[in-house]
Amino acid sequence: MAELRDTHMTVHRFFSRLFASALATLVLALPLGAAAQGAKSVVSTERVRAELMAHAPDGVDPGKKVWVGLQLAHQPEWHTYWRNSGDSGLPTQLEWTLPPGVTAGEIAWPVPKKIPVGNLANYGYEGTVLLPVPLTITPAFKPSVLGSDLDVKLKAQWLVCRKECIPEEGEFALKIPVKSSTAINTKAFQAAFEAQPRPVLAGTQVITESNARVDGDSIKLSVQGLPVELRGKSLEFFPETPEVIETAAPWTQAWNGATWTASIPLSAQRSASPNVLPVVLASGTEGWRTELKVVGQWPQVAAAAGMTPALEVALRANTSSAPPSTPSLTLAAALVGALLGGLILNLMPCVFPILAIKIVGFTRHAEDRRAHRTAGLAYTAGVIVSFAALGALMLALRAAGEQLGWGFQLQSPAVVAALAALFTLIALNLAGLFEFGSFVPSSVASLEARHPAANAFLSGVLAVAIASPCTAPFMGASLGFAIGLPAVEALLVFAMIGLGMALPYLAASWVPAIARLLPKPGAWMDTFRKLMAFPMFATVAWLVWVLGQQSGIDGAAALLVLLVAMSMVVWALTLRGRARSVIAVISLAAFGLLAWAAGPNITRALPAQTAQAEGGAWQAWEPGRVDQLLASGRPVFVDFTAAWCVTCQYNKKTTLSRDDVMGDLSAKNVALLRADWTRRDPAITAALGQLGRNGVPVYVFYAAGKAPVILSEILSADEVRAAIARL
Known part of the structure; x- marks a missing residue:
């Protein structure tokens, strides 16, 4: 019975020692997804070779011409996009x-080409293109004492497409000598300068008689001052303002003496009504740019409910209104939803064992109500503070420019592996393999005994660390709403999640009737404790599967091997006598060797997936794909999911794989897209933000002329089939 009397305190001690390492690993691993590779001047993928170049023929001094630029060399049939990408895509x-005293200008975009994509048309580049950017060197720029270089760093993002689209990014660094010329890239920059559209001029004056006249559902252009050699030739037309014209629609053009005229259909769901329309006219690789004054009244924009997601993005860039599909929430409703979601967290396999063992501890000291109440308050404080801290971290990273959503910590394989190791240790402790008190000095154990409130607080911190994987499915609307609130109100929502999670333990510690409902102490408590090890082992199995989705079968196998080796180390440390030293040294050496040999497989990224998502009917989601399918006349269903999202996997197995649901989708010719957020994907994060959500799962139906329909996070077949019937 001595072991039984120590069970509750042992769990407390174990939690208080593990929480620090778990939380530190969690926080330190977060930046890894954004900076997994060191910056360099060249980044190569299977589709694009990207290189940061510089052109400073006269050195780097105030008033001198200094250019930098990103050169994209595309593989055959692949392309990236112009400043106005057309019907789909992203620039x-x-x-x-840059160092103080140096500022970068805008991209000097070369003349694009029109790229047909089915019934759509995009504007972009194939082959090799250089996007030059001018640097302004002011007298405030002072080279460092230790060197004479201008340090340039660049973080670039581009969307590269063929039939499928893949968002890519790279971090680049370059040193430009200050006192000597940098002319090695002269040829590339000269070609880029020649590809720039030239201004439309008449002598030395910009033409003012040119205009764009709105006429019903079309816009009529009249441009003067074009070169004489162009007269009679057909020109390509590229508006710099997106979502104004029907990019792929037929249009007419003609020459009236020296004036080029055209009539181009307007988009029925226009996202902008500018007073001035900047345009580029091109003949082959040559181009001319002018800004046309708009004459006439723009027609009324079609109802927002009929907008496609791409148009919605453009509209939100010009207005502060929320998308029409965003659920209407008040702060009070979000707080209630967060509270209920936090309560549900206690039923998760990784959380329930902790809560159950802590409450069972009341049966041993039921008469010490003051201690229980103190512990309840401390545990609640630990949970609330931890949720608020995790929310503050995400808000701070988003404010710094990171594209993150709730659940971001599990998008890092390092965090997933650390949690798997933590849960394995907890499971081994609950199973009785070791007692944490045997590994710490008696002075530390007595210190813990004198500060039970601190132990309870740290238990709350650890509970949040292991519960965070399960939060998003129950609070998607509340969390999405919170991200758009002022920081104080957003943190209040996160704190309410913590209050909901801590509420059962808080109630049990303050209401004696709850403690009296528990059975009397006995041998069953040791059995119950060991039983609770199995939900923890099940959670480890799930985390290994999640890692397999992120890093492949080799990553999952490496994690399993290291968990086995770690378990052997723990077992060796429980031995007595000479065997302990010998076996402990051998097991530690084996663990170190395996970590060196197999550990890198855990964080190794899988090659970009361009094939269809799992299941023959499903395709991989990509930016612009929804618009393309809607333009072809098909409704679209998007499943925003992640391997680490338990609710996502439940819905997939119980609802989205049902024959009657799939039959209804097929009968309506619904295109099925799966947006996999298992690893960090800024494009998916942005798409979730457009829908007013900040985590997965999210299920959305799109149909031409209708607002997007967002389904419940816990799906039922009836709900999905009813939504299909309304398409």
Whole structure:
């Protein structure tokens, strides 16, 4: 019975020692997804070779011409996008980090080409293109004492497409000598400068008689001052303002003497009504740019409910209104939803054992109500503070420019592996393999005994660390709403999740009637404790499967091997006599060797997946794909999911794989897209944000002329079939 009397305190001690390492691993591993590789001047993928180049023929001094640029060399049939990508796609984004006194200008976009995609048309580049950017060197720029280089850093994101689209990114670094010329890339930059559209001029004056006249559902262009050699030739037309014209629709053009005219259909779901329309006219690889004053009244924009997601993004860029599909929540409703979601967390396999053992501990000291109440308050404080801290971390990273959503910590294989190791240790402790108190000095054990409130607080911190994988499915609407709130109100939502999670233990510690419902102490408590080890082992199995989705079968196998080796180390440390030293040294050496040999497989990224998602009917989601399918006349169903999302996997097995559901989808010719958020994907994060959500699962039906329909997070076949019937 001595062991039984120590069970509750042993769990407390174990939690208090593990929480620090778990939380530190969690926090330190978060930046790994964003900076897994060191910056360099060249980044190569299977589709694009990207290189940061510089052109400073006269050195780097105030007033001198200094250019930098990202060169994209595409594989055959692949392309990236112009500043206005057309019907789908995204323009290349460049984010510069420069020393004080140096500023970067805008991209000097070369003339694009029209790229047909089925019934759509995009504007972009094939082959090799250089996107030059001018640097302004001010007198405030001072080279470092230790060197004479201008350090240029770039974080770039581009969407590369063929039939499928893949978002890619790279971090680049370059040193430009200050006192000597940098002319090695002269040829590439000269070609890029020649590919720039030239201004439309008449002598030395910009033409003012040119205009764009709105006429019903079309816009009529009149451009003067084009070169004489162009007269009579057909020109390509590229508006810099997106979502104004029907990009792929037929249009007419003609020459009236020296004036080029055209009539182009307007988009029925236009996202902008500019007073000035910047345009580029091109003949082959040559182009001319002008800004046309808009004459006439723009027609009324079609109802927002009929917008496609791409148009919705453009509209939100010009207005502050929320998308029409965003659930209407008040702060009070979000707080109630967060509270209920936190309560549900206690039923998760990784959380329930902790809560159950802590409450069972009341049976041993039922008469010590003051201690129980103190422990309940401390545990609640630990849970609430931890949820608020995790929410604050995510909000801070998002404010710094990171594209993150709730559940972001599980998008890092290092965090998944650390949690699997933590849960394995907890399971081994609950199973009785070791007692944590035997590994710490008696002075530390007595210190813990004198501060039970601190132990309870740390238990709350650890509970949040292991519960966070299960939060998003129950609170998607509340969390999505919270991200758009001021920081204080957003943190209040996160704190309410913590209060909901801690509420059962808090109630049990303050209400004697609850403790009296528990059975009397006895041998059953040791059996119950060991039984609770199995939900923990099941959670480990799930985490290994999650890692397999992120890093492949080799990563999952490496994690399993290391968990076995770690278990052997723990077992060796429980031995007595000479055997302990010998076996412990051998097991530690084996663990170190395996970590060195197999450990890198855990964080190794899988090659980009371009094939269909699992299941023959499902395709992989990609930016712009929904718009393409809607334009072809098909409704679309998108499953935003992740391997680490328990509710996602439950819905997939119980609802989305049912024959009657799949039959209804097929009968309506619904295109099925699966957006896999298992690893960090800024494009999916942005798409979730457009829907007012910040975590998975999210299930959305799109149909032309209708607002997107967002289904419940816990699906039922009846709900899905009813939504299909309304398409």
